[in-house]
Every structure is written in structure tokens, then in C-alpha cells.
Amino acid sequence: MNNRTRLLLWSAMMIVAGLWLAWAAGSRLSFETDIKAMLPQTTPDAVTRHALKQVDAILGRRSLYLIGAPDFATADSAAQAFIATLRASPAYADARFTHAxxxxxxxxxxxxxxxxxxxxxxxxxxxxxxxxxxxxxxxxxxxxxxxxxxxxxxxxxxxxxxxxxxxxxxxxxxxLTARDGKFVLERDDGIDLLVSVTLADSPYRLDLQKEAIPPLRSAIDAARAVSPSVTLIGSGVLRRAAATSERIRLEIIVIGGLSLTGVLLVFMFCFRSPRPLLLVLLSLSAAMLVSLATVATVYGRIHIVALVFEACVVGLATDYSILLFSDRYRDAQPWNGRLGLRRIGRSIGVAMASMLLAYASFLVPASAGLRQMALLSISGLVAAYLTVVLIYPVLLGTPAPAAPAIAAWRDRLGRLRAPRRPTLALLFAAGGILLIVGGQRLRFIDDVRALRTEPxxxxxxxxxxxxxxxxxxxxxxxxxxxxxxxxxxxxxxxxxxxxxxxxxxxxxxxxxxxxxxxxxxxxxxxxxxxxxxxxxxxxxxxxxxxxxxxxxxxxxxxxxxxxxxxxxxxxxxxxxxxxxxxxxxxxxxxxxxxxxxxxxxxxxxxxxxxxxxxxxxxxxxxxxxxRDADASQVLQHYRHLALFGLGGALLLIALLLTMRYGMGAGLRLMAVPFGSGLLTLATLGAFDVPATLFTVLALMLVVGLGVDNAVFLYENRDARPMALLATSIAALVSLFGFGLLSASATPFVHSLGLGVLLGTLYSWLLAVLVTAAPRQPSPAP
Known part of the structure; x- marks a missing residue:
């Protein structure tokens, strides 16, 4: 396939996905932040669904505010100003005094x-x-x-x-007592009037939060402008949901900024040119575009949890790019993208096929959230892979000269051999102790309320x-x-x-x-x-x-x-x-x-x-x-399903690897994703960190890391120094790009980030150990 055909094929795919996403964004695409929305219905009973919808309208869309002042007249004026401001906003269906x-x-x-x-x-x-x-x-x-x-x-x-x-x-x-037909609450230092506010739609919708919060702030200011003595307190979902969304947005800015800075430094130091980084961003953009267009077609509404998970999966797909860029360090011969793709195309193809099998297991459970994760991940991985194989050879050009420091790092890594038997025995013993202690202490939390963090x-x-x-x-x-x-x-x-x-x-x-x-x-x-x-x-x-x-x-x-x-x-x-x-x-x-x-x-x-x-x-x-108890039971049920799905994914990957490399080599390579997952769970248990469904989802990412590392090192064992360098750079990028998510205050993001952080370290270590060249015997004296 010539360069023009590659470029036209990729461009056509992106144009179709872009136009479709633009249509969906204007007509049906929306984002959901309620953690319970990603779970399947706890019951198929139509009466119960109707009841839940009505209760959501009562409790979710309605908020209560106590507007107080030293005297009734001042409190009443402040409440009138508060109500009038909200009634002027289309984000609110109603605002009124509650009255007896x-x-x-x-x-x-x-x-x-x-x-x-x-x-x-x-x-x-x-x-x-x-x-x-x-x-x-x-x-x-x-x-x-x-x-x-x-x-x-x-x-x-x-x-x-x-x-x-x-x-x-x-x-x-x-x-509460009645006064002038309004519910009031007499206090020692004043009086409160009770005001009920009803939203036009679900408070978990990001677009409604953006429409509703500014008028609410204006209404609070209008009430307080009546008199400095006016007080206002409230209860309801809107402000808590908006605060959570704002915290996530700030975390994206701060953690995302730190991650991007770290990734940028790694790329500039290792590849000495902005072009590889720009190509990675192109690959990520293509993956996000195609995956969002795909899910918008099927679902319309995308849960933010699924989006975070998919971002992690697609981010790990940058491994394909890094492995290609690192192939330039294979030897001192002239290098270009087509040559590099010929050398590593098979290994990244096997890794991608393994991951598609793994994520396909998430399509089985009757959960819109899990299916969204699977669909986003599968379509995003395919788009990232196609971008690498179609566009990179066209746009990569002639790379900058290899950095001497990176070449020296490659040579040092190339001198790594299998540990001596005492060292290997010590590593096995330490791992065994960690698995026993951590396994005994490991605990899962399935309470959906533990996944919420509110100011x-x-x-x-x-x-x-x-x-x-x-x-x-x-x-x-x-x-x-x-x-x-x-x-x-x-x-x-x-x-x-x-x-x-x-x-x-x-x-x-x-x-x-x-x-x-x-x-x-x-x-x-x-x-x-x-x-x-x-x-x-x-x-x-x-x-x-x-x-x-x-x-x-x-x-x-x-x-x-x-x-x-x-x-x-x-x-x-x-x-x-x-x-x-x-x-x-x-x-x-x-x-x-x-x-x-x-x-x-x-x-x-x-x-x-x-x-x-x-x-x-x-x-x-x-x-x-x-609903919380029912959702928690469903969360537990789908954690079990996700664990079974993870086990099924490991079996499918093992089957693929043994068919490709033989029984002995395939099972040895499987020790990397399997062992890194077990060690990740054991470490959480050892440090008494509870695991959740999202820890299990993180293990899916860990499996991907393990397969990528093991397959690439094995396929490129004749160029082990380069392969070790490539997997090390990929691990650094993963730590910067996704390990920092462990610093998030949002529970599900923290669980994903911590799992990826530990899994990255363990998968790199195990891949190096499993594929290490045998130690040469010392020459006889």
C-alpha cells in the first residue's frame, strides 16, 4: 500500500467519524456523572422503574433551602428575591415557598x-x-x-x-409552623423560610449543571443583598453533583497537566523531536474521535466513568507508538517508519489482538456501563492501531540523531541477564510472602456510597x-x-x-x-x-x-x-x-x-x-x-462478573499466545499479565487498601500492559537492548500518564490510577525477568 492510499484511507475514516460525532454532539450526545447510572437496572419491573423515576424527580431534581433573617419581613424579602431569580432561568422548572x-x-x-x-x-x-x-x-x-x-x-x-x-x-x-401561608422555622436568633426548588432535568447532567449553577449563585447573592443578616443553607443533589464535576474538572487540569508535562519531557529526552509527541497526540485524538462516535451511535449518553476508563485504555495504546519510535535504537543503520513497522508490526498486532479479546469479554454482561467501556476501548484501540500502521510511516520522516544518553541507557539495559539462583529464589520468596499476606488481607468494597465523594x-x-x-x-x-x-x-x-x-x-x-x-x-x-x-x-x-x-x-x-x-x-x-x-x-x-x-x-x-x-x-x-443497597448488590455482582471476565480474557490470551509461540513460551509469557495482576491485588491487601470494581477494571489495563511488554520483548529477543529500552520508555509514559491518577480524590479514578501504577511496575519487572537471556556460565579457570 503506497503512502497516498494510506493517507486517503485514514483521512476518510476520520472524516466520517468526525462528521458523525459532530451530528451526535448537536442532537443526542450527553455525559452522565451519576455513578449508579453506569450500573444495570436493579430490577426489570416496570412499576419499580416508574417509582424510581418519580422518586428521582422528587429527591434528585428538588432541593430545599432555609432562608433566614432576624425577622420575618427580612427573611421573606430575601426569599422572594431568591425565588424570582431562579424562576427567570430555564434550568429550573419551579421555585416556590413551601406552605402549609x-x-x-x-x-x-x-x-x-x-x-x-x-x-x-x-x-x-x-x-x-x-x-x-x-x-x-x-x-x-x-x-x-x-x-x-x-x-x-x-x-x-x-x-x-x-x-x-x-x-x-x-x-x-x-x-415547622405556618405563617402567612408559608412554612417557617422559629429559631432563638431569628426565623427561616422554607423554599423548594425543582430542576428542569437530572442534576447529574453536565450541561444542566452548567445552566443551573450560575443562576443559583445569582439567586443566593440576590437573597443576601437584601440584608447582611440574611443566612441561606440548603440540601439537594445539584450542588453536590456540580461540586463533584468541578473537582473532577480541576483534577483533569492539574493531574492532566502534570501527566502531560512528564510525558512531554520523556518524549523530548528520548526522541529529541516534537514530531513523535505530535504523532502520539494524533493517534490519541483519532482513537477518542472514533470511540466517541461509535458509542454515540449505540448509546447517545456516555458515562464519565466509561470515558475515564477508555482514556486509560487508549492512553496505553501509546505503547504502539513508543515501541515503533524506539525501534530506531535497534542498531546504527539508517532508519525510517516503514522499516520500523516491518520489524515490530507483528508484535504490536499480536498485543492488540490479545487486548481486543480481553475487552470483548465486557460486552457479555447486561450492563450499559461495562458495555460502554468495552465498546469505547475496542473502537479506540483499533483506531490507534490503524493510525500507527497507516499514517506513521507517511508522517514520521527521518528521525533526529539518537541521544547519546539514551543509547547508553539502552546498552546498560542490554547487559541485564537472568538473576542468579539465590537472587531469583529471594525474589520468589518475597513474591510468595506478598501474595500470602496480601491475599489474606485483601478486601473488596462494593457499597456504591463509597464511590461518592462530596464536599x-x-x-x-x-x-x-x-x-x-x-x-x-x-x-x-x-x-x-x-x-x-x-x-x-x-x-x-x-x-x-x-x-x-x-x-x-x-x-x-x-x-x-x-x-x-x-x-x-x-x-x-x-x-x-x-x-x-x-x-x-x-x-x-x-x-x-x-x-x-x-x-x-x-x-x-x-x-x-x-x-x-x-x-x-x-x-x-x-x-x-x-x-x-x-x-x-x-x-x-x-x-x-x-x-x-x-x-x-x-x-x-x-x-x-x-x-x-x-x-x-x-x-x-x-x-x-x-436503591443504594440494590446498586451495591449489583456492583458486587458485576465485580464478580468482571473477575470472571478477566479470567476468561486471560484464558483467551493464553490460548492465542500458546498457538503463536508454543505451549512452553506461551505459558511463560502469560506469567507476566497473570502475575502482575495478582501482585497488584496482593499489594493493595498488604497495605490495607480496599479494592473495588474499578480495581478489577484496572487489572484489565494491567493485563494489557503485561501482554504488550511480554510479547514485544519475546518477539524482539534478537534486539533485546532496544526492546528493553522501548518497554522502559513505555512504562515511564504510563506512570506519568496514568499512574498519577492515583492522586485523584475521586474514588473510582483513584482505584484505576493506583491499579495502573502498581501494574505498570510489576508488568515491567516480570516481563524483564521472564524474557531475560540466560546467564552465561563463568569460564573455567
Whole structure:
């Protein structure tokens, strides 16, 4: 193939990939930062997926802010400024005061049926002791200042049973009160107003973070501009996700800058020309372009974890370039790119084929994240390899003269021989001890929460919000189903009976359920029958109380008539959803499903995970959904799959190497990737560093390094000094390029970087040892 054909073929590939990526970037390509998004769905159940989506909208897109000041007027003005600024931004779907439902809104929903509503506590009291205690308490209350606190007239709620019912609907566990229709929190040094903010889309989307954070900062500034005394604290995913994205961006700049500087110094020192570095950047650019275009075609949305992994894989593909550039140090003969490619083309071809087999194993699991990693890596490796074999011979030109220092380094490396037997025995013993000690201490962490790092300042702020409010909605929730609305409400009421016990034990702070607002029809009938028997029967304690208060005899008859009229009414869910209280209830309503209807029961202030799990035990239509726990189980499952995939990849590579080099040589070469992976894990265990799924992914990179080093050294054993020099330069570039990722504060990036750092060192050492020329016997005296 002549140079023109090579150039045209490569250019056509890049133009097609570039145009396709440009279209995708403008129409469908986006990046995902939520660590859970890269995992497969924890369940294929459509109802659960709907519930998770709705909870994400409630918890993920919504944030709560407490805007405070020494007095109500100042706090209200600051909150108004905050809300107005956010409402002007398209990144926010809504910003509003949270307000307590008014008595008029409840009256519109319940109407005459308010006479039929009982709390669980009142119901139990009436069943056990009748209404006498309520009548006695009301007699005392009517002749005390407490009478001023009544929310309903005596005629409509004589024993305050309806008032008790409304009181139980107020948020539990906190100090929120209503003022001018807004939820406020009284403090010793001032007052807070509670503001709810809803995003237009997921807070994990990078493009939305860029759109939402500047208006939020402006809104905070607008609130604080009202008065220097204004305070503002908040909770929610947006700021934490944006802070994480910003930290990753800064790490890319700092660590990436240090890596690039190190790589630049290595290239300039070893090859004495910027052209090799520019060609490597061309190879990396081609790999990224093709891989992004490929994944954009298949998925549209790319997870940042997959992108980081692919960047590492493609970065390790620079080995192909370095091995080619280093071939110039083979001998003193004139050298060009075509000659170098003829000499090393076979070895890098075998190495690439081995890695394609390895990464293909990631296409098997039903995980979009793992498949993205595989697809990005495979397409990126192929593009990098094709760039080396097609373009490098055309663009490489005549290299600069070899650096004397590098030539001297090559000669020193060339004098390395197999260690003496005592030294080799010592190395084996040290490795064996490390494997035993490290293997015993090695531990894996699969908790998805351990993969998140969030700014302490924001966590402290959220903790303060939780402390002031008493509780905030948990990410866990109960999913309740029923064959119809009546069965659903009854199932909720059964669950609520258990949750009330947890409230009394103070292991649960609060919960929200539809059946708190809309009792089941059976509950309404049962309560009406109980009230008819204990409160509105002839001669009841209520009749006696009215007589003591001087009401005419017909007054109690009117109460009985009003009660009987109320018994003919019914509170139904459809009416409630379309009432002024509807927005509060629609968050909990999932609607029709394939086998009935479903709803959510949201919880907060969980102090005992075991007790919470037991609340749904024995209730076939109730499930506790713990997305973090489910994701952690899936993370563990896919760590196991990744380990099996890694084992399968090693077997495939071993098969390829034994077919290519024979049983003895192939297995000896396999000792490099296999041993470097084991030693990497053992080192982590020895130093009590926990391993994760991303450590296993790093081992895939380690396998690639090991195969590259072993194959290249074996294929070029007749030019061992050059081969040792090439693998040493490649190892240095890997340490600078990817080992520095171990300094990242982002857990998954740190795990990848640390694994690559250790694997680079071990794979180089093992490759040198395994392929070392035998030591010549000392001449006889």
C-alpha cells in the first residue's frame, strides 16, 4: 500500500467519524456523572422503574433551602428575591415557598365527611374507652385559655377529633409552623423560610449543571443583598453533583497537566523531536474521535466513568507508538517508519489482538456501563492501531540523531541477564510472602456510597438543614400495590400501622402516604360505625356534654343529623388528586400498572435499617426499595462478573499466545499479565487498601500492559537492548500518564490510577525477568 492510499484511507475514516460525532454532539450526545447510572437496572419491573423515576424527580431534581433573617419581613424579602431569580432561568422548572395546607383546602376536600375522620390513636381510644375522656377534656378546655387554640367551631368538631386528624398530617419531627401561608422555622436568633426548588432535568447532567449553577449563585447573592443578616443553607443533589464535576474538572487540569508535562519531557529526552509527541497526540485524538462516535451511535449518553476508563485504555495504546519510535535504537543503520513497522508490526498486532479479546469479554454482561467501556476501548484501540500502521510511516520522516544518553541507557539495559539462583529464589520468596499476606488481607468494597465523594462543607450544610427540619425525605421508600384503589389504600394502612410503631420507638422520623389524606372506603365505614356507637349514640358523652353546657335538647339531634348526612358521603382518591391538595398527593401516586395501581410511601429520619426492612415483611404487596443497597448488590455482582471476565480474557490470551509461540513460551509469557495482576491485588491487601470494581477494571489495563511488554520483548529477543529500552520508555509514559491518577480524590479514578501504577511496575519487572537471556556460565579457570 503506497503512502497516498494510506493517507486517503485514514483521512476518510476520520472524516466520517468526525462528521458523525459532530451530528451526535448537536442532537443526542450527553455525559452522565451519576455513578449508579453506569450500573444495570436493579430490577426489570416496570412499576419499580416508574417509582424510581418519580422518586428521582422528587429527591434528585428538588432541593430545599432555609432562608433566614432576624425577622420575618427580612427573611421573606430575601426569599422572594431568591425565588424570582431562579424562576427567570430555564434550568429550573419551579421555585416556590413551601406552605402549609389551609383549613379551607382541607374543607374543600373533606366537606361534610370531616366528621368521619379519625386518627389511629383516637380510633384506638374510642374502641377501648369510649368518648367520655374526650368529653371531659373538652369541658375543661372550654373553660381555659386553651379554648382560643381551637381550629374548628364547637358545632362542627365538638370533641376536636377532626382537629386531631389535621394535626397528624403536619410534618413530623420538626419545628415547622405556618405563617402567612408559608412554612417557617422559629429559631432563638431569628426565623427561616422554607423554599423548594425543582430542576428542569437530572442534576447529574453536565450541561444542566452548567445552566443551573450560575443562576443559583445569582439567586443566593440576590437573597443576601437584601440584608447582611440574611443566612441561606440548603440540601439537594445539584450542588453536590456540580461540586463533584468541578473537582473532577480541576483534577483533569492539574493531574492532566502534570501527566502531560512528564510525558512531554520523556518524549523530548528520548526522541529529541516534537514530531513523535505530535504523532502520539494524533493517534490519541483519532482513537477518542472514533470511540466517541461509535458509542454515540449505540448509546447517545456516555458515562464519565466509561470515558475515564477508555482514556486509560487508549492512553496505553501509546505503547504502539513508543515501541515503533524506539525501534530506531535497534542498531546504527539508517532508519525510517516503514522499516520500523516491518520489524515490530507483528508484535504490536499480536498485543492488540490479545487486548481486543480481553475487552470483548465486557460486552457479555447486561450492563450499559461495562458495555460502554468495552465498546469505547475496542473502537479506540483499533483506531490507534490503524493510525500507527497507516499514517506513521507517511508522517514520521527521518528521525533526529539518537541521544547519546539514551543509547547508553539502552546498552546498560542490554547487559541485564537472568538473576542468579539465590537472587531469583529471594525474589520468589518475597513474591510468595506478598501474595500470602496480601491475599489474606485483601478486601473488596462494593457499597456504591463509597464511590461518592462530596464536599464536607455541603454535607455539613445538609446536616444542619436536617437538624433544623427534624427530618428530610430518605432515598429509600416503600412501593405499595393493589388490584384497585381500595386494595391499595388498605395495604398502605396496614404498612402505616407498622411504621407508626417505628415512629413511637424513634427509629423513624416521618413518613408520607396517600392513605393519611384519603382513608380507604372500609376504614371510612368502620370509623363511621365506631363514631355512631361511641359519640353520636343517644345518651353518649357528647350528648351529656352539650346538656351540661346548656345547649337545647334539639342541638344534639342536629349533631346526629349532620353525622348521618356525612355518612352518606365518601372521600375518594380521584377527588383528592384534583383538589387544591393534589400537588402534594400526586408525588405519591404512581397510577395504573399492569396488574392494578401503585403508590409510594416516602420516609425520613431512619435510625434503624433492620427495623425498616422488617416493616414490609409478610406484606406481599409492599416492597422496600433501597436503591443504594440494590446498586451495591449489583456492583458486587458485576465485580464478580468482571473477575470472571478477566479470567476468561486471560484464558483467551493464553490460548492465542500458546498457538503463536508454543505451549512452553506461551505459558511463560502469560506469567507476566497473570502475575502482575495478582501482585497488584496482593499489594493493595498488604497495605490495607480496599479494592473495588474499578480495581478489577484496572487489572484489565494491567493485563494489557503485561501482554504488550511480554510479547514485544519475546518477539524482539534478537534486539533485546532496544526492546528493553522501548518497554522502559513505555512504562515511564504510563506512570506519568496514568499512574498519577492515583492522586485523584475521586474514588473510582483513584482505584484505576493506583491499579495502573502498581501494574505498570510489576508488568515491567516480570516481563524483564521472564524474557531475560540466560546467564552465561563463568569460564573455567
Amino acid at each position: 395546607p389551609s383549613h379551607a383546602e382541607f374543607a374543600q376536600l373533606y366537606g361534610d365527611a370531616q366528621r368521619l375522620l379519625l386518627t389511629d390513636r383516637d380510633r384506638h381510644q374510642l374502641e377501648q374507652r369510649g368518648a367520655q375522656a374526650y368529653a371531659d377534656a373538652e369541658w375543661q378546655r372550654l373553660y381555659s385559655p386553651e379554648v382560643l387554640t381551637r381550629t374548628q367551631a364547637f358545632a362542627s368538631d365538638p370533641l376536636q377529633l377532626y382537629g386531631h386528624y389535621l394535626a397528624q398530617l403536619a410534618p413530623a419531627g420538626g419545628a 464536607p462543607a455541603l454535607l455539613s450544610e445538609e446536616s444542619l438543614v436536617r437538624e433544623r427540619l427534624g427530618t428530610v425525605t430518605d432515598t429509600r421508600f416503600f412501593l405499595v400495590e393493589g388490584r384497585d384503589i381500595e386494595a391499595l389504600l388498605q395495604n398502605e394502612e396496614t404498612l402505616r400501622g407498622r411504621l407508626d410503631v417505628l415512629l413511637q420507638r424513634h427509629v423513624l422520623g416521618d413518613y408520607r402516604a396517600l392513605s393519611q389524606f384519603v382513608p380507604s372506603a372500609q376504614r371510612q365505614r368502620d370509623d363511621a360505625a365506631l363514631l355512631a356507637k361511641t359519640v353520636y349514640a343517644d345518651g353518649s358523652p357528647l350528648a351529656t356534654l352539650q346538656a351540661r353546657l346548656g345547649f337545647p335538647a334539639q342541638a344534639f339531634a342536629q349533631q346526629q343529623a349532620a353525622f348521618e348526612a356525612a355518612r352518606a358521603t365518601h372521600i375518594d382518591l380521584a377527588t383528592a388528586l384534583n383538589s387544591p391538595l393534589g400537588p402534594r398527593l400526586r408525588d405519591l401516586w404512581l397510577g395504573k400498572t399492569g396488574h392494578g395501581v401503585a403508590s409510594l410511601v416516602l420516609i425520613g429520619g431512619v435510625a434503624d435499617d433492620g427495623a425498616l426492612s422488617s416493616a414490609a415483611a409478610g406484606l406481599p404487596d409492599v416492597r422496600l426499595i433501597d
